Amino acid sequence: MSDDGEFAASLDSSLSSLDGATTVRHVRTPAAARAELVSASAAISCIVLAAPTAAGDEGTFVRDIYAQGIDVPVVVAAADQETATRAVEAGATDYVVRDDDPETMSWLAFRVERALGECTLARSHRDRIEQQRVVSEIGTRALTAVDLDSTLDHAASRVRDVLDASSVTIFEGLDDGAFRVAAAAGWSANRDHGLAAAGGTQAVETYRSGRSTLVDDFDDDERFEHASDAGPSGPKSGMSAAIGGDDIRWGVIAVHGVASGQFSDDDVLFLENIAAVVGAATERHELKSALSEVLERMDEAVMGFDADWRVTYVNSTAEHGLGMSAEAVLGTRIWDSVPESAVFREEFERAMERQEPATFEQYYDRLETWYAVRAYPSETGLSVYFTDITEQLEHEVEAEQYGRMLAAVADAVYALDDEGRFAAVNPAFERLTGLDRDRVIGSSTALLTENASATDGSDEAFASTSQGIVELDLRTPDEGVVRVEDHRTPLVVGGEEVGSVGVLRDVTKRHRYERLLATLHDRTREMMGATDRQAVLRAAVDACDEVLGDARTELFVFDEADTSLVRVGAAGTGLGDKPVGGGLDRGGVWDAFVSGEVRVVELAPDGGVVDGVERVIAAPLGRHGVLVTGHPGTVAPDEVDVELVNLLSATVEELLDRIDAEAELRERDRRLEAQNEALTRLDRINATIRNINQSLIRAPTRGEALSAVAKHLVDADDYAIVWHAEARDVDETYRPTSDAVHGADTAYADRLGEVASAEPLFPLLEAAVETREIQVVADVLDDPAWADHRGDALSYGFRAIAVIPAVADDRVEALFVVHATDPDAFADDDGLLTDLGETVGYALAATGRADAMLTERRTDVQVQLGGDRLSLSRLARRVGRAVSLGGVIPNSDGSVIAFVTSDAEPEEVVAAGRDIATRVRHVSTDDSGSLFELRLPRESLFETLYASEATLRALDATPTQTTLTAEVPERIRVRSFVDALDSNYPGTSLLSRRTADDGTESPQTFAAEMREAWTSRQYESIRAAHLSGFYEWPRRSTAETLAETFDISAPTYQYHLRAAERKLVGRVFE
The missing domain is CATH 3.30.450.20 (PAS domain)
Structure with a gap:
């Protein structure tokens, strides 16, 4: 990187020793250099930096290179030593200080070539290390992979990556000379794709010769043909290695590159290592497949x-x-x-x-x-x-369990071989036969035959050939004999009979049980025919003696009254004449009875329950009692004894229940028969009562009503004689008239006059009047009090007598004396005769009231009331002056409104009345005295007057006595009326009585008619006005005052008063 083009050209010319594959690219700025590094970092082998840069950031540029992980040497051509120092501190590999010396550029070229060599060597070393790591990785994968295909795919992919190849193909040589693509990377290959076995291609020749080959340029190398189906088109270089040795050649691995001379001899060596690993993997896979096939089976x-x-x-x-x-x-x-x-x-x-x-x-x-x-x-x-x-x-545990079971089982178990010799026996066999195991094993069945005999009388009791179930009598070591059951079955192993297995079971108890059970069954059938409790109990004792042998049996029955178990009969027999002693109400026998469970009970030798027996079976017989039986002495009953007694007691209980049920059924039938008779009798009584009711309705007079009732009664089947009497006429001089007697001849009718006034009949008549209840003599022939009258009963055919009072409102109107032919005629009448008496009583009372209205026959009675219970008596004593009752108005709650006059001071009367009445009011005062209104609580006097249909005429009280004047209907006995008053006011006495008789319409008849015409409110209004002096002059009370009495308004009161007055005036003047 330099902004000086001449410097770049000079450097390029100075690097004349570099091969044609190395080129120099010139960039002018750090930004351009960074872009070049990002796009082609893998192709860059060295960076030459002319420093300082225009921006002076050469140190930053160097640090950024290494920060991005680009591992290439950086040689700095510095303008001065200071710049070079900064670059080296930033990480530059080498530097040269540029000056005007012509050799400087040659020296820089030398330094660059040296850096390139060192970089190439380092890269080659890193490639070899990576290749070794890949070999190890593929080897590990070959050992752990589940299938071969995944190992081959992984190998092809990793080889392509580490060699930067365009494609890697692994071919498998097939038996027909063709090749199958086993794995491929860098091109889409089908595993089923096959290559022709034609010679000439690099892969085929390598497979045949077994030697690895390297081709720098397919275009210049004439050794091999370049087959188009061997991989992607256009490879320039390639190499291949055989997989497997000469004896077993599995296939070949081929690698291609797009550049000429891309692979070195070291790469061939790496490919051979990969081929060796893949060969081992294929061999391991084949061995593993064979081994897996074996292990899978x-x-x-x-x-x-x-x-x-x-x-x-x-x-x-x-x-x-x-x-x-x-x-x-x-x-x-x-x-x-x-x-x-x-x-x-x-x-x-x-x-x-x-x-x-x-x-x-x-x-x-x-x-x-x-x-x-x-x-x-x-x-x-x-x-x-x-x-x-x-x-x-499980089989071992099962076998061990079977062994333990055989050792513990109570039955004797043995096994015989195919020759009939004992092969095995369990401990129970030794105990049963008394033969030692060592002596038995290997011996024939004849060893046991001499001690056994068949119960069916056959000669061969225990033979090796016997099968099925056989019963034997076996002699035991103690010279006893037990009944055993031999159950033998064949022992089959693999479909072949190798012997037999047998079981000897001691059935002595079962045999005895079956025999005793049969005996018990026979006795039970005999007991089924018993018809009474004693026969069943006697049969139960006999059955116990026979079934248990020497047993002693006692029976105890439950006494409900004493709540204990009482012995039946003499000890040792179950039945007899032994006196009954004290009952059992505690102890083991009692507990068994209470629990209802059969128990074995220990008794004291002298306990007195069963003589000479200390352990007994107590078997409850349900609610009936308990059966107690046992062997003499200390012999304990066994399980068979207990079960048999349990069965017997259940049968006895069932039979006793049946006998009780039959007796109860008979009793129920008897009761039903009696009830049917009673219902028939009641039905007749009902029919008679219906007829009587109809006659009472039609009877115009009281006498005819009495005669109609008597006639209907005597017409009934059960009644022989019926006569009636007025209750007021019954006294010591009473004699029934002949027309009052029905069903009797003249002689007995005449004799009734004597009988009715003497004992024992007269007390019955009085008792009926006094108690107002029916009086009955159940049977004249059996009653000592009627001994003198048995002749009459036999002569006239009656056995029972009933006196039926006709009662109305607690008052006896008349008596009917009925002589019945059946002693039970008056039993269970369900109250019909009493109802009849009430019906007749009310009918007679109504008839009597009608007679009274027509004849006005009444009795004037004056009585002095005793005691001070009467409110008016107490008021007179408190004020110390005479007090008179003007009249009363009854209320629905039983209280009365009384209008009272007295000449005492009004204030004193009001003050004294507050303690007696619930309300006291002073109405008025005039020359005759003061009028008061008192609301009195329920008074027995007024109730007695009403019940006796008596009319109050006057009630005057002084501080010392109280006098009542009333009119009583003639049909009401004055004595009964006075007695009724005396019961509430002790000390009451009759002062005078007088009977009045007037054929004209009486005031009472008129008053009764008006009472019927008025409503209740109208009657109360006009009576209150009369009693309070409303009609006197001057008036002693006003409408407003009277309205307050009834808690109504004055207009409402006047409305009712005017209505009552209108009806009264209309009745007088019509």
């Missing part, structure tokens, strides 16, 4: 590792075990790619360290498999064979 998993534990080989079995393909695992460190394989690491590393083969067994969790591992080490790696021994180990 193995069931074992085979793996190969190098010294760094990289995987070099896996067969298909190993691929399956790893769960990875060969491509995925080859070349990787096994511990990294398959971490779970670390379970083998310790053994593998020990084998490599000692360089000794290793054999071990290891479980592989991933495959749940056991492997027998054989590892064979070498200096370069390790070959490992994995054999799946899981099934083998």
